[in-house]
Amino acid sequence: MWNNVEFSFEAVWKVLLVGLVLGAGLPLIFALGIRSLAWGSGGDAEVHTAGTTGTRANPFGTVLGWFLFLVVLAGIALGITFIVASGFGKQLSFEHIFPTIVDKH
Amino acid sequence: MTILRVTQASVILALVIVTALAFDFTNGFHDTANAMATTIATGALKPKTAVALSGVLNLVGAFLSVQVALTVTNAVVKIQNSDGTPKESLTANGGEAMLLIILAGLAGGIVWNLLTWLLGLPSSSSHALFGGLIGATVAGLGWAGVKWNGDGTKLDGVVGKVLLPAVVSPVIAGLVAVVGTWVIFKITVGIAARYAQRGFKWGQIGSASLVSLAHGTNDAQKTMGVITLALLASGHWTSTSSIPFWVKVACAVAIALGTYLGGWRIIRTLGKGLVDIAPAQGMAAQSASAAVILASSHLGFALSTTHVATGSVLGSGVGRPGAEVRWRVAGRMVSAWLITLPAAGLVGALLWYAGDTIGGLAGAIVVFALLVVAAAGMWLRSRRVRVDQHNVNDDWDAVVAPAEVAAPVTVAS
Numbered sequence: 001m002w003n004n005v006e007f008s009f010e011a012v013w014k015v016l017l018v019g020l021v022l023g024a025g026l027p028l029i030f031a032l033g034i035r036s037l038a039w040g041s042g043g044d045a046e047v048h049t050a051g052t053t054g055t056r057a058n059p060f061g062t063v064l065g066w067f068l069f070l071v072v073l074a075g076i077a078l079g080i081t082f083i084v085a086s087g088f089g090k091q092l093s094f095e096h097i098f099p100t101i102v103d104k105h
Numbered sequence: 106m107t108i109l110r111v112t113q114a115s116v117i118l119a120l121v122i123v124t125a126l127a128f129d130f131t132n133g134f135h136d137t138a139n140a141m142a143t144t145i146a147t148g149a150l151k152p153k154t155a156v157a158l159s160g161v162l163n164l165v166g167a168f169l170s171v172q173v174a175l176t177v178t179n180a181v182v183k184i185q186n187s188d189g190t191p192k193e194s195l196t197a198n199g200g201e202a203m204l205l206i207i208l209a210g211l212a213g214g215i216v217w218n219l220l221t222w223l224l225g226l227p228s229s230s231s232h233a234l235f236g237g238l239i240g241a242t243v244a245g246l247g248w249a250g251v252k253w254n255g256d257g258t259k260l261d262g263v264v265g266k267v268l269l270p271a272v273v274s275p276v277i278a279g280l281v282a283v284v285g286t287w288v289i290f291k292i293t294v295g296i297a298a299r300y301a302q303r304g305f306k307w308g309q310i311g312s313a314s315l316v317s318l319a320h321g322t323n324d325a326q327k328t329m330g331v332i333t334l335a336l337l338a339s340g341h342w343t344s345t346s347s348i349p350f351w352v353k354v355a356c357a358v359a360i361a362l363g364t365y366l367g368g369w370r371i372i373r374t375l376g377k378g379l380v381d382i383a384p385a386q387g388m389a390a391q392s393a394s395a396a397v398i399l400a401s402s403h404l405g406f407a408l409s410t411t412h413v414a415t416g417s418v419l420g421s422g423v424g425r426p427g428a429e430v431r432w433r434v435a436g437r438m439v440s441a442w443l444i445t446l447p448a449a450g451l452v453g454a455l456l457w458y459a460g461d462t463i464g465g466l467a468g469a470i471v472v473f474a475l476l477v478v479a480a481a482g483m484w485l486r487s488r489r490v491r492v493d494q495h496n497v498n499d500d501w502d503a504v505v506a507p508a509e510v511a512a513p514v515t516v517a518s
Binding site: 003004005007008011012014015016018019020021022023024026027028030031032033034035037038044045046047072076079080082083084086088091092 | 166169254255259260261262264265269270273277278280281282284285288289292293295296297300301304305308311315318319322385388389392393394395396397399400401402403404405406408
């Protein structure tokens with residue numbers, strides 16, 4: 001019984017950590033992307049005082065926004081690679097910082 | 106005499122396979138909500154489109170899982186050896202003893218899945234399956250047949266693989282969703298609502314797809330393992346390192362069709378009942394679910410998709426400033442989770458006694474017939490107040506209108 005409790009706490013904080021980084025981190029980047037796009041297109045995309053035209057469009061915001069979306073897409077691609085790899089008896093290893101596919105041990 | 110025995114066992118085997126696929130089907134529609142409830146509730150996808158997408162991704166997911174889940178029952182009961190072969194004591198007479206335990210266990214899981222669906226409660230299909238198997242094993246082999254804690258070298262047994270994960274998973278997923286929702290709302294303050302909604306709808310569709318794919322790889326495997334165990338017990342299959350291809354195809358199709366059917370009652374509870382969800386919350390909830398499910402299965406700490414998804418949706422309600430969470434609905438769900446294991450176990454045990462008392466082929470047929478009667482009864486009961494793709498998104502507090510009521514006639518004045 002207590003062995004199991006210990007094992008699960010070992011797993012819990014890891015799941016929580018990865019969950020926070022990917023599960024809250026990627027939405028954060030995605031939200032920043034939307035913020036940047038809104039900044040990029042200006043005008044009615046952002047809340048502004050009625051009667052004024054709002055901020056001017058800013059191409060840098062648009063570029064930044066799409067870059068952030070690319071980061072999110074890379075994160076999702078990592079997730080799918082993980083599902084597929086574990087289906088074929090492989091797993092993702094982060095030994096070399098960037099993910100590589102290795103045999104499951 | 107020998108020939109008669111073999112034929113008998115083959116018929117029982119056929120009943121077990123049909124029941125296993127039926128369980129897989131209920132597993133599908135019970136869990137559509139986990140991936141798609143919030144996507145449907147916010148209108149990011151039309152209800153039918155959402156269940157079709159989820160069904161296809163479950164099908165793909167099921168084929169991606171080539172890993173052999175043959176030892177699935179080993180987590181909770183002792184009816185298999187560690188290499189996946191059935192215990193020799195259960196394989197006499199074409200494996201009748203083993204087949205009856207599996208049949209009664211599966212039937213217990215199905216009955217509980219249907220009852221919770223009727224009540225619109227998301228409860229874990231894996232818990233229902235484990236509960237049914239535990240009940241049937243206790244009835245058949247006594248309490249010693251249940252593995253409560255494992256041998257202390259790894260997370261194992263009913264406590265380690267079922268109870269502890271059930272307690273912690275909604276909490277972990279909930280925390281992640283709270284943080285995710287909170288930062289999204291902080292960041293997007295000041296962006297015109299319509300502009301932000303459009304972006305988050307795409308985020309929702311992406312994250313919900315990821316949950317569907319992960320579900321297909323995780324859940325279809327369990328039924329594949331159970332069917333292969335039945336084939337091993339009856340001597341129709343001998344390899345413990347692979348499963349028959351037709352088993353994989355049948356399970357993948359069953360779970361995908363179930364998902365496509367859509368458990369509208371559960372989708373409604375999860376999407377509309379717990380919190381009134383906005384696209385940003387939906388994206389935060391699904392991302393939290395996807396990340397927690399993938400991280401935990403990577404670490405071998407198998408969590409129930411249902412518990413994770415429910416925790417995420419609750420978390421997205423807590424994290425959004427000013428959102429209302431219906432804790433009473435959440436309370437009903439948690440009580441359903443608490444009784445899932447014993448309730449499915451009880452049904453599994455009773456069915457095993459029924460089957461064993463009558464004995465042989467007749468016993469198995471009676472178990473199957475009881476299951477069909479229970480399923481038909483619950484289905485008929487569900488027709489009284491229908492929930493389907495047309496009324497799944499109606500206001501929670503208003504009375505659910507029967508779907509078939511004709512649209513009000515507009516009178517020209």
